[in-house]
Amino acid sequence: MGILDDVVINAKSAAEAVGKKAGQIVDASKLRINAAELNAEISKRYEALGQYVFESCREKLAEDAEAVGKMAEIDELKAQHAAVRKELNDKQNKVVCPNCGKQSPNSVQYCSNCGTKLGE
Ligand SMILES: [Zn+2]
Structure with a gap:
């Protein structure tokens, strides 16, 4: 294996490492968006539940x-x-x-x- 081969291999693994890191960043972004969406959905459900309880259970409340x-x-x-x-x-x-x-x-x-x- 020549020096050039080593350089190519190092460049390749560096690129893979960068790609892997970028992939992790994308994964983290997706997860963050997913978490935010789920949190918004939870808030919506709480709101709906609260409204339901408010409308239907005023006397109890x-x-x-x-x-x-x-x-x-x-x-x-x-x-x-x-x-x-x-x-x-x-x-x-x-x-x-x-x-x-x-x-x-x-x-x-x-x-x-x-x-x-x-x-x-
Ligand atoms: Zn009318």
């Missing part, structure tokens, strides 16, 4: 002081959200049906979707 505080915060945010939505719809000259949620122009008295009387 009312026995727990911490839950009562958190439910009050959510109720307050819901009220703020409704107020902002109303303001936004007013600015857009729209009214939202309280029954089905369909947007209609302010000039309309009844919801075209479900017939509920609009505005007050």
